[in-house]
Each structure stands twice: as structure tokens, then as C-alpha cells.
Amino acid sequence: MERNVLKEMNHHLMSRYQWFVIFLCICLNIIDGFDVMVMAFTASSVSAEWSLSGAQIGLLLSSGLFGMATGSILLAPYADKIGRRLLILICLAIAGLSMVACAVVQSHTLLAVLRFITGIGVGGILASSNVLSSEYASARWRSLAVSLMSTGYGIGATLGGILSLVLIEQFGWRSVFLAGGLTTLLMLLISLWYLPESLDYLLTRKPRQALQNINAIMGRIGLNPLEQLPRYEKAAQQSGSDVAKLFQGPLGIQTLCLWLAFFLVMFGFYFVMSWTPKILIAMGMSADQGVSTGILISIGGIFGAALIGLLASRIKIFYALNLFLGLTALSVFLFVAVSSQVSIALMVGLCLGTLINGCVAGLYSISPTIYDAGIRSRGVGYAIGFGRIGAILSPTVAGIFLDQGFAPATLYACYGIVFILAIFLILALGRAYDRHKKDQVSSLNTAI
Structure with missing residues (x-):
């Protein structure tokens, strides 16, 4: 054998x-x-x-x-x-x-x-x-x-x-x-x-x-x-025709939700990671304080990815990701509100970094489970690529809004809403995924 x-x-x-x-x-x-x-x-x-x-x-x-x-x-x-x-x-x-x-x-x-x-x-x-x-x-x-x-x-x-x-x-x-x-x-x-x-x-x-x-x-x-x-x-060589397989039948809604969730999370993630030090300096922090806050957000990311991975071993990854998304939105709303108090801003920044990096890691963990082996690499790759569009747009959009006179607090509030919208997409994705798996099990039992 x-x-x-x-x-x-x-x-x-x-x-x-x-x-x-x-x-x-x-x-x-x-x-x-x-x-x-x-x-x-x-x-x-x-x-x-x-x-x-x-x-x-x-x-x-x-x-x-x-x-x-x-x-x-x-x-x-x-x-x-x-x-x-x-x-x-x-x-x-x-x-x-x-x-x-x-x-x-x-x-x-x-x-x-x-x-x-x-x-x-x-x-x-x-x-x-x-x-x-x-x-x-x-x-x-x-x-x-x-x-x-x-x-x-x-x-x-x-x-x-x-x-x-x-x-x-x-x-x-x-x-x-x-x-x-x-x-x-x-x-x-x-x-x-x-x-x-x-x-x-x-x-x-x-x-x-x-x-x-x-x-x-x-x-x-x-x-x-x-x-x-x-x-x-391999079950099948990846080719351009496989893109259509990502949207066949019940898989279509899962692919759409996954792509949009990647877009929104990357859109919010790269705003926080790219603009936070400069915005805080413009709001009155010293250069060292602004960069230090940015460093703490990055330090939080070291723990966030591991934390959601451990949490997902005890509860469904969809639930774990939604918890992280909700707490991330709350942290974004709080961040600018406490920016005038440096010590509190540093603590909130650490929490924000932990949560927002956990959101990205959660999406990376979910995406391979959506697709069968024959289309998994292309499915994950295109989802990440679509998310990169949000990453590309986010810093430039933020720069344009700041040039137009948007207050930092208003800008952060808008980006906080982005994570709330992502919660609804993950909820829809989780329901579609569960229905798809139940249908597959039902079809298998019927065939037996």
C-alpha cells in the first residue's frame, strides 16, 4: 500500500x-x-x-x-x-x-x-x-x-x-x-x-x-x-479558471464576506499602525511619546496573534474573532479620547495593538478553513490580495482627510466603525460556513 x-x-x-x-x-x-x-x-x-x-x-x-x-x-x-x-x-x-x-x-x-x-x-x-x-x-x-x-x-x-x-x-x-x-x-x-x-x-x-x-x-x-x-x-492544478470556483454555490457568500472582512480589517489596521505616531505628535505629544505609543501598539501585536490562536482552541474561531473586533472598535474610540493623558494613552495603545493584530491573525486562521484543498491556496491568496487594497487605500485616505481639516478624533471614530461593520460580515460568514458544512454532512449521509 x-x-x-x-x-x-x-x-x-x-x-x-x-x-x-x-x-x-x-x-x-x-x-x-x-x-x-x-x-x-x-x-x-x-x-x-x-x-x-x-x-x-x-x-x-x-x-x-x-x-x-x-x-x-x-x-x-x-x-x-x-x-x-x-x-x-x-x-x-x-x-x-x-x-x-x-x-x-x-x-x-x-x-x-x-x-x-x-x-x-x-x-x-x-x-x-x-x-x-x-x-x-x-x-x-x-x-x-x-x-x-x-x-x-x-x-x-x-x-x-x-x-x-x-x-x-x-x-x-x-x-x-x-x-x-x-x-x-x-x-x-x-x-x-x-x-x-x-x-x-x-x-x-x-x-x-x-x-x-x-x-x-x-x-x-x-x-x-x-x-x-x-x-x-494535487487534486487540481491552480489556474485562472479556479477563481470561478470561489463563487460556486454556497461558497460564493463565504468568499464575498471573507474578502470584504479582509478589506475592512486591513483598512483599519494600517491606519492605526501607519498614522498613529504622527497624529499623536500633531495633537501635542512629544516626538518620543508619539513614537513610544506606536511602539506599544506594535508590542501588543506580539501577544494578540498568539492570544486569539489560544482562544480559538477553546471556542469557535468566528466567535473569538468577533470578540476581538468588538473590543478593537471600543479601543479605537477610547484612544483619542485619552490621548491628552500620556500614561493612559500608552495603556490603551498596548491593548489596541493586542486586539487589532489579533483581528488580522484571526482572519488568517479562518481563511484556510473556508476552501477545499483544490482551491485553498488561490482562495486564501485572493482574500489577502483584496485586503491589501484596503491597506493601500487607508493611509492615503487618512492623509487626504487630515489635509481637509478633519479632526483626529473624528477620523479615529470613522475607523472604529469599520471594525463594527466587520463584525456583521464575520457573523454572516460563520452562519454561511456552518450551513455549508451541515449540507456537506447531510449529502454524505444520504450517499451512504
């Missing part, structure tokens, strides 16, 4: 090597969080040097996000063709070199272009590392592994904020980009040496020396080696 390697790994106890691979993926996400959020922490210094308007700063903040969307959509399919590992290495090189180039740029236009290129690399890394961490986790720990991936983003953003406080004061804002670029290139060398290829890719594509590489990985995991490659194939 032919062995099913992936099924064996799904039901095998997680080995140290599997956790090590997931740790490497978290490190990749740390690099991504640093590279993406560094613009938010340097925005005030960049704006002061070049006398930029709110819309121009918004463009700088959005350009990296636009690059991430482009990288996720255009580069992700290549992970199935050339391998997760090779794509990650290429994208690390793109992100690292463009970050270094940002340190010597002499105009905000060229900086925006380089931020777009950095985003392309980051988008490719995110698309591949999330898949890799999921594929190396057993069925029992897969949701936690995906949630832990999101903690890396908060760690990277936190380190970016701390470095910004130190480096900007001593060497100027350019040094922050240089540090980020060199760190990314260091991660490239580490990944080149330690990061393995996906078992799923090796079994499906069967590249040269596939059996040798598979057995080496299986030995580290604790599984018996194969004598020959199994006749393992």
Missing part, C-alpha cells in the same frame, strides 16, 4: 525540527514587519526634511503596501513552480537591496518607488512563508502555527520603532532603512543555509533529487524514509 506522507505528518507528534522551521518563518515575518512599518516611524523625520504634505506622506506609507499586494498576487504562483524556498530567497534579496537603496535616496518620489519594490519582496515572502509554516505543522497545531506567524510582524514592527528612536536621534532617518536592509540580507544568508523546501512541493513537482531531499526532511521529522517517490498529485 502506497504511503501518504502528508497524512503521516498531519497525525505525527510535532518534532523539534518542525518547530524550528516554523520559527524560521516567524523570523521571516519579523523582517517583513520591520521593513513595512519602518516608514511609519520615520514619517515625521522624512516629512520635516522634505516639507511633505499629508497626502505625500500617505503616498509613501501606501507605496510599500501596494508593492505587497503586487508581490502577493504576481509572485505567489511561482512558489508552486520553483518552490517556496527559492521564491523566499529571491524576495529577501529584492527587499534587502531596495531597503539599502532607500538609505541614499534624495527625493520622496524615488523613495516611494523603492518602497514599492521593497513591498514586492515582502509580499512574496509573506505568501510563501505562511504556506511553508502551515505545511510543516501537524493538523493539531496548524492554527496555532499560522497565528504565531503573525506575532513576527509585531516583533519586527516593535524593533523598527525602538531602532528608530535610537538611530534617528544619532544618525538620522536614513540609518533606519540601512539597518533594515542589512538585517534582511543577513536573513537571506540564514535562510540560504537553514530554510528547507516544502514537502508538499517536493512530492508534487518532484524536482531533481526530490527523493533524497524528502527523506532528509522526513528523517529530521522522525518519519521512516521512502523507498521511492509516491504517485502523489
